[in-house]
Amino acid sequence: MTVLDDIIVGVREDLEARRAELPLEQLTERVAAVAAPRDAYAALGGPASPRTELKVISEVKRKSPSKGDLAQITDPADLARRYEKGGAAVISVLTEQRRFGGSLADLDAVRDAVDIPVLRKDFTVDEYQIWEARAHGADLVLLIVAALEDSQLRAFLDLTHRLGMNALVETHTAEEIERAVAVGARIIGVNVRNLKTLDVDRSIFASLAEKIPSEAVIIAESGVRNADDVADYAANGANAVLVGEALVIGNAPEQAVADFAAAGARAIADRGQGS
């Protein structure tokens, strides 16, 4: 069993417990009362041509299966506000509990604290989670191609769009990129961490990013240690980076976000044309 399979077993158990508490019919009723979704595709520079900025998606991440506890985040709302002040385009909030220490309470706190779009970062394996994301104010959900059949990927992306949200469709191989493009994904991430083994290999980004059509926003996910890593991703075609660990372990998240955005924009300018 891979790490990903193992995580998903726990995700499904927790999901069934929540569904027993709050059946889908009641959950869907809540969605109407929630503030309209914010446009994450626009916030990530989707419509811009060429895209000359490097957008930063800043993550609220308490722990991870590879590293264990990363940071004591006592006030996720405050952290998110600092990310926003530093110029983050989107805030990512991990809501998976067992391996990442996240919760829907973290999502609620962050959504109320900032004006930029918020990603509910979880392992989506059931439409219930997409309704739940919207009911908690999320603007963006994560769809991991490696965890889904094509029919699910298509149905989940459709539901996400019908609820007015966007999806970050996460890939790790050329074949997964083809599948993401085939279902009409507009925001495509390349996670350089293999979720089956947790190994990080930054070097896979460049060759995979090349395969993503330019209409899609291209996101480099994981493994950013410093501004040089951001510049490398940007030089190799990233329109945005998703950063967790490097931001939560540092003591100046605002400054780090600003530095990453600046380093990325410089690398895009050096690349010449933007994309």
Ligand SMILES: O=P(O)(O)OC[C@@H](O)[C@@H](O)c1c[nH]c2ccccc12
């Ligand atoms: O902490 P890092 O290396 O900056 O990584 C952030 C983010 O990419 C990572 O948390 C992530 C990417 N895809 C995921 C899927 C599930 C859980 C977590 C993730």
